Amino acid sequence: MGAMLTLEEAQARMLALAPQMPIEQVAAAEAVGRYLAEDLVALRTQPPADLSAMDGYALCGVGSWRIVGESRAGAPFDGNLMWGQCVRISTGAHMPKWADRVLIQEDAELVLPDLVHTQENPARGRHVRKRGFDFCEGDVVLPAGTRIGPAQIALAISAGHSQLPVRKAPTVAVLDSGDELSADPRACGDHQIPASNGAMIAAMLGGLGCVVQRIGPVPDDRDALAAALAKAEAADILVTTGGASVGDHDLIRPALDAWGAQLDFWKVAMKPGKPIMVARRGSQVIFGLPGNPVSSFVTAFLFVLPLVRAAMGSGIPLPRKATLAAGCDLPPVGTRREFLRAVWEGEGVKLADSQDSSALAALAAANCLIDRPAGADGIEAGTSVPVYLLENGGIA
Known part of the structure; x- marks a missing residue:
């Protein structure tokens, strides 16, 4: 496949595969x-008429005003005002015809039971919400x-x-693979680890309303993988975790080849998540995510969620970045772009306790990813850095 793709190149190719849901x-x-x-x-105009923005008196003219009625929200004054007249009015009530301003209750003086005075006349249009100021029919x-x-x-x-x-929200099949995975976290031998990636990715997709089909965990066996893939035939999107690298027991790619999937790209110059794979089988988009849980999370955040949002018609499917101050010194970066798990608590953004791609406790404590370019020098605390906030899939 040649040189590894940059993140932006890979995301552009991935988004070009997004199905258009009905x-x-x-x-x-x-x-x-x-x-x-x-x-x-x-289909309508809002407000549908001139309304009072405050409790008080709707006035016609200047000076003192004689009270001739009341306009309440839902019960307008039935009539027109003449110069020197006013009506008692409540917030949200219709302004009577020829009323052009509102005297708020606090500034009104009742000099007689039916006569209102004020020390300073409100300006024309004061405390009036004009018809259509929010939107008009056809906007x-x-x-x-x-x-x-x-x-x-x-x-x-x-x-x-x-x-x-x-x-429509797409249906997503999520398949965990690996001999080391145990479906039951309570019955997990020393040679096993609980299968957590599928539940994690299903939870990441939950806020988008997707129907998620969980498959597995599936052992590293060609026949078992073929049977598992057959269960995902009807899904709009298939996400596999584990087995996407190049070891003797990494069988996802050959299993997908045998299933008829066509590889679009494999490997992105990023850390964690380098061995991510994206393929297509007919209209179905397939992601092969790394098995390490942090790598699986980061690649799902940067690839799977954006594709699902694009399929659902999002105008901005990729997660958005913020710029925050580093709350600690950051080390230099190697040859791959790095996404560092970090914690932001309203001041500086600080690194999580571990950057190992299997460290779930550090991932669970993190609420953002610091985006560090390949080959970058180390930086001191206080330097501005680009950050992805993890809450809401990065699309707050």
Whole structure:
């Protein structure tokens, strides 16, 4: 396959393989975590009329004002105001016709039971929310590719939508392989380790609404792997962990070849995660992730989650970077780009206790990855560094 790909080259090739999932209509209130498949156009204007932004009095003209009624939210004043008249008004209530400003309750003086005065007249338009200041009918309120969160749900409903067009979440099969893996962590011999990668990756995919099919753990045996792969026939995406390297017992690549998969790339110039493999079988995208749990986590974060988001229609599928100050000195970097597990607690970002690719305690303590370029010199604490925040798959 020639020279190893850079991360950006590998991600670009991976995203080019993303299947386009079909569009479905989902209740707006249940669409959290999904991505809009089409521009969302407002079906109504918000606010639908001029509204008061405060409790007080809606005024016509300047000076003192005689109270002629009340406008409440949901019960507008039925009539027009004349110069020198006002109505008692509550926040969110319709402004009567010819009312052009609101005198807030705190600044109002009742000189008679029905006469309001103030020491300083509010300016025209004061405390008035003009019709359509938020959005108007026909406006694009959310573009295609937007990730739907609580605020987007509220906006969509306010714009008149009870259903939203989103792309269906893909089905993902996750296959653990390795003779050393035990399905039961309570019955794990000294020669075994509990199979944790599949559960970890399934949890990473959980926030995207994917249907995850767990397969394995599967021993390092060609026939067993062939039978396991057959169970993943219907999945949109297949993720394997373990067996992706070049040892005598690393059988994932030959098993995928025999299954009819076509390799797109193998090996990326990164640490951890160098032996990641991406292939395709028909429309199905296949990831071969390393077996070490930290390597599996980092490659799932940088490759699997972005592909799933792209398949679901995300406009920004790759995780976003932040820039933070290093909270400790960082060592020089070797020939591969490094993703260091680190902890950010609001000040500097500090390295986790271990950078070993099998160290789960350090991974569990980390909440970010420091991105260090290949060949970089060591840096001192306080230097700005690019960082991926791990929460929410890096797409806060």
